[in-house]
Amino acid sequence: MTAKLTAVLDHIEAGLDGTRDRWFDLLRIPSVSAQPNHKGDCAAAAEWLRAELAAIGFEAKLVTTPGHPVVLAHHSGTAPGPRLLYYGHYDVQPAEPLELWTSPPFEPVLSEGPRGPRISARGAVDDKGQVMMWLEALRGWHAVAGGPPCPVTVLIEGEEEVGSVNLEPFLAAHRDALAADIAIISDTGMWDIDTPAVTTRLRGLVYTELTLHAAERDLHSGLYGGSALNPINALTRILGDLHDASGRIQLPGFYDGIADTSPAQMAEWAALGFDEGAFLGDIGLSKPIGEQGRSPLERMWARPTADINGIWGGYAGAGSKTVIAAQASAKVSFRLVPGQDPARVYESFKRFVADRTPADARVEFQLFGTAPGIEIPTDSPWVQAARAALADEYGRPAVLMGSGGSIPVVESMRRLLGVDSLLMGFGLADDQVHSPNEKFEWRCFHQGLRSHARLLAKLAAP
Amino acid sequence: MTAKLTAVLDHIEAGLDGTRDRWFDLLRIPSVSAQPNHKGDCAAAAEWLRAELAAIGFEAKLVTTPGHPVVLAHHSGTAPGPRLLYYGHYDVQPAEPLELWTSPPFEPVLSEGPRGPRISARGAVDDKGQVMMWLEALRGWHAVAGGPPCPVTVLIEGEEEVGSVNLEPFLAAHRDALAADIAIISDTGMWDIDTPAVTTRLRGLVYTELTLHAAERDLHSGLYGGSALNPINALTRILGDLHDASGRIQLPGFYDGIADTSPAQMAEWAALGFDEGAFLGDIGLSKPIGEQGRSPLERMWARPTADINGIWGGYAGAGSKTVIAAQASAKVSFRLVPGQDPARVYESFKRFVADRTPADARVEFQLFGTAPGIEIPTDSPWVQAARAALADEYGRPAVLMGSGGSIPVVESMRRLLGVDSLLMGFGLADDQVHSPNEKFEWRCFHQGLRSHARLLAKLAAP
Numbered sequence: 023m024t025a026k027l028t029a030v031l032d033h034i035e036a037g038l039d040g041t042r043d044r045w046f047d048l049l050r051i052p053s054v055s056a057q058p059n060h061k062g063d064c065a066a067a068a069e070w071l072r073a074e075l076a077a078i079g080f081e082a083k084l085v086t087t088p089g090h091p092v093v094l095a096h097h098s099g100t101a102p103g104p105r106l107l108y109y110g111h112y113d114v115q116p117a118e119p120l121e122l123w124t125s126p127p128f129e130p131v132l133s134e135g136p137r138g139p140r141i142s143a144r145g146a147v148d149d150k151g152q153v154m155m156w157l158e159a160l161r162g163w164h165a166v167a168g169g170p171p172c173p174v175t176v177l178i179e180g181e182e183e184v185g186s187v188n189l190e191p192f193l194a195a196h197r198d199a200l201a202a203d204i205a206i207i208s209d210t211g212m213w214d215i216d217t218p219a220v221t222t223r224l225r226g227l228v229y230t231e232l233t234l235h236a237a238e239r240d241l242h243s244g245l246y247g248g249s250a251l252n253p254i255n256a257l258t259r260i261l262g263d264l265h266d267a268s269g270r271i272q273l274p275g276f277y278d279g280i281a282d283t284s285p286a287q288m289a290e291w292a293a294l295g296f297d298e299g300a301f302l303g304d305i306g307l308s309k310p311i312g313e314q315g316r317s318p319l320e321r322m323w324a325r326p327t328a329d330i331n332g333i334w335g336g337y338a339g340a341g342s343k344t345v346i347a348a349q350a351s352a353k354v355s356f357r358l359v360p361g362q363d364p365a366r367v368y369e370s371f372k373r374f375v376a377d378r379t380p381a382d383a384r385v386e387f388q389l390f391g392t393a394p395g396i397e398i399p400t401d402s403p404w405v406q407a408a409r410a411a412l413a414d415e416y417g418r419p420a421v422l423m424g425s426g427g428s429i430p431v432v433e434s435m436r437r438l439l440g441v442d443s444l445l446m447g448f449g450l451a452d453d454q455v456h457s458p459n460e461k462f463e464w465r466c467f468h469q470g471l472r473s474h475a476r477l478l479a480k481l482a483a484p
Numbered sequence: 485m486t487a488k489l490t491a492v493l494d495h496i497e498a499g500l501d502g503t504r505d506r507w508f509d510l511l512r513i514p515s516v517s518a519q520p521n522h523k524g525d526c527a528a529a530a531e532w533l534r535a536e537l538a539a540i541g542f543e544a545k546l547v548t549t550p551g552h553p554v555v556l557a558h559h560s561g562t563a564p565g566p567r568l569l570y571y572g573h574y575d576v577q578p579a580e581p582l583e584l585w586t587s588p589p590f591e592p593v594l595s596e597g598p599r600g601p602r603i604s605a606r607g608a609v610d611d612k613g614q615v616m617m618w619l620e621a622l623r624g625w626h627a628v629a630g631g632p633p634c635p636v637t638v639l640i641e642g643e644e645e646v647g648s649v650n651l652e653p654f655l656a657a658h659r660d661a662l663a664a665d666i667a668i669i670s671d672t673g674m675w676d677i678d679t680p681a682v683t684t685r686l687r688g689l690v691y692t693e694l695t696l697h698a699a700e701r702d703l704h705s706g707l708y709g710g711s712a713l714n715p716i717n718a719l720t721r722i723l724g725d726l727h728d729a730s731g732r733i734q735l736p737g738f739y740d741g742i743a744d745t746s747p748a749q750m751a752e753w754a755a756l757g758f759d760e761g762a763f764l765g766d767i768g769l770s771k772p773i774g775e776q777g778r779s780p781l782e783r784m785w786a787r788p789t790a791d792i793n794g795i796w797g798g799y800a801g802a803g804s805k806t807v808i809a810a811q812a813s814a815k816v817s818f819r820l821v822p823g824q825d826p827a828r829v830y831e832s833f834k835r836f837v838a839d840r841t842p843a844d845a846r847v848e849f850q851l852f853g854t855a856p857g858i859e860i861p862t863d864s865p866w867v868q869a870a871r872a873a874l875a876d877e878y879g880r881p882a883v884l885m886g887s888g889g890s891i892p893v894v895e896s897m898r899r900l901l902g903v904d905s906l907l908m909g910f911g912l913a914d915d916q917v918h919s920p921n922e923k924f925e926w927r928c929f930h931q932g933l934r935s936h937a938r939l940l941a942k943l944a945a946p
Contacts, residue, residue: 185803231804246888247791254795336792380771391804425707426708426710
């Protein structure tokens with residue numbers, strides 16, 4: 023360890039009270055991007071971060087968008103070296119339902135949990151806590167060395183929780199300012215509280231809504247039953263056909279292009295000792311569904327899915343109403359893995375539905391987003407640097423994880439900026455992200471902050 | 485025609501202005517049984533009818549129930565003869581959505597339509613208009629002859645539109661007062677405006693709701709997709725299996741007990757010249773669904789159906805939410821025909837679902853009502869009398885129709901009072917029953933009223 027890093031870590035340790043105070047200040051700003059009444063709070067959170075970045079030597083500004091502003095900041099570093107682009111978001115999910123919170127969502131509380139102190143607040147981990155870790159690591163480097171050991175650009179958006187609709191135009195318009203060798207994102211998790219992780223796989227997504235229209239109006243099921251097409255009957259017939267009995271998705275060509283998971287990768291995942299029984303038991307289930315003959319982690323990280331996320335049509339009130347509805351709708355999404363082309367999957371789904379649609383029905387589709395599956399080469403110098411930093415901090419190797427979810431910005435930055443991402447995050451599975459009583463373990467935050475300080479040293483002088 | 489009937493008909497003709505005024509008075513009372521703020525209006529409608537019945541010589545009273553009151557009245561007639569039990573209901577469906585009405589729903593309007601004058605109001609036909617026809621026929625007999633030509637009991641309930649939940653206890657508690665040889669119900673329709681009809685078949689109903697429970701809470705489809713049971717996926721698989729490719733319902737034993745429609749009956753229906761293309765064209769459809777190889781009227785009147793009347797689960801808001809829901813629900817109903825046992829159909833459906841329910845799911849059922857299919861012997865003296873009365877009025881034979889819907893009171897009266905029903909009604913298919921701009925053709929009302937006056941003569945002296 024260089025003396026400089028030692029000094030940075032010492033400085034971080036000495037300043038933890040101030041770190042926590044600043045983190046809490048940010049958590050107190052209810053920057054809920056989805057709710058118009060919090061528009062001013064989103065702007066306040068952005069300004070708070072801009073000022074903090076300016077205070078540690080960054081050239082920092084706010085860039086307005088049709089939605090919430092983006093924080094954009096740059097520091098040329100104390101030495102040349104790889105150009106790092108930190109990405110995070112200051113917006114948070116709505117806190118509702120408020121009555122399920124044990125403390126007010128925007129009044130952060132430090133309390134003792136089963137694994138030590140924890141901070142409870144909306145955004146505690148997603149993503150304010152994760153952003154604060156690297157912001158405080160940069161603060162440590164600023165205090166000790168006058169700035170980060172290599173050039174750093176910071177991009178913190180305020181619309182991640184509402185689909186980042188203005189992010190791609192922003193990226194395209196600021197290509198030069200965002201030029202970087204690697205993007206660093208802290209919005210993922212650890213394997214467990216003792217085992218750090220780098221996430222190297224993300225599933226992609228195709229999210230659609232379809233509406234099947236039949237008669238021009240709702241019909242009386244007595245008068246028309248047996249003659250008139252029932253769009254709910256038809257929709258269940260179509261969607262009930264998505265999987266075969268073995269759990270395989272029946273869209274033609276759906277699995278085209280997916281490579282077999284390598285035996286080495288399978289062995290690595292097997293070594294993690296994932297307890298699927300406990301994983302499912304926690305949510306009241308016992309039998310995994312999905313493709314037969316695949317290991318649990320392979321199913322979640324390396325195999326695609328088809329899920330109906332919502333369905334509605336006809337009468338849903340109390341009691342009975344003998345109606346044949348005029349239409350029925352569903353939201354259907356596919357999680358994708360590398361090799362699958364989102365556009366082809368969407369086309370295949372539309373054909374799959376059309377092939378099964380009765381003569382009189384008309385189907386309407388909406389597409390709410392596509393992202394391909396992502397696989398980051400595990401032997402890249404960036405992943406190696408992160409693993410080394412984490413190993414130094416935790417005294418044990420970091421594991422390489424997949425994530426069943428999607429982080430669309432990874433694909434956006436790859437496509438628009440030509441830059442890959444390094445995903446090093448410190449959340450835990452039980453952090454209640456997007457739910458009431460979101461929390462972040464103090465230990466995760468503390469070691470995450472130290473890991474980010476170490477990562478800067480590794481990346482600057484690999 | 486007896487001189488007495490001629491006098492009654494003359495009296496009716498001379499008093500049509502008063503008839504219309506009284507009918508409008510009743511229509512102005514917004515007796516919406518489903519809406520608690522109209523509780524007083526329901527009581528007012530009941531009292532209005534009680535007073536009208538008392539004014540024409542009936543011993544009339546209101547009987548309170550846990551819901552809305554029942555009007556119960558009796559006249560011993562001017563001579564002995566068959567005991568008639570008139571059934572009707574004074575409650576109406578909610579008028580919402582109000583913005584779709586072209587005139588206020590509780591301000592009856594007489595206007596010129598394509599087939600002559602029509603009355604528009606909520607309840608114009610269902611069932612206030614149909615009740616007023618026989619009430620005014622009874623008034624005519626009272627004025628001319630001092631009362632109906634045979635004993636008449638009147639039962640008008642106020643909860644037909646909310647499932648008649650208190651009717652069966654009422655019937656059971658008033659068996660003696662309701663003793664009758666035939667019940668007369670005017671809540672059905674004509675074949676067309678020129679062709680009167682007696683309805684001799686009603687389909688029965690089993691109406692259920694099921695909820696399929698999976699995980700204890702909503703899940704993130706990225707993190708859990710591919711491992712955790714999706715109850716919407718499962719529900720569509722189960723319900724998508726209700727019919728086979730030929731439209732046959734796949735519940736084991738579902739068709740047990742159904743007799744083939746007789747060739748004579750088939751020939752009679754064929755002679756009606758039902759235009760299924762026009763019937764479906766009116767609602768924007770062109771291809772009938774249902775069992776192959778059956779005629780349209782057979783499918784609607786003499787064959788059972790299975791319809792999903794509502795389905796819901798997961799996210800139904802704008803845009804995307806990557807959720808795997810904790811549960812999914814549907815309302816499923818079966819229209820039954822004579823020979824099918826509603827209890828056995830319900831049990832078969834529960835088994836059908838259970839057989840297809842994945843290991844981790846739990847299914848909950850609710851039953852909202854059962855009624856068997858009804859077939860009234862077409863050669864009964866009651867049907868013959870009605871056909872004769874209608875032929876006299878219209879100058880052409882009345883047809884014997886089926887109805888795809890259910891009138892549960894028919895079965896209740898058969899079971900609890902031991903009395904069959906005679907279904908003679910004057911609605912048309914386009915009367916917008918239960919919809920905005922409900923109307924009743926003046927011609928239908930006028931000839932229906934005259935037909936009821938004639939029917940009394942036929943029944944009293946067959």
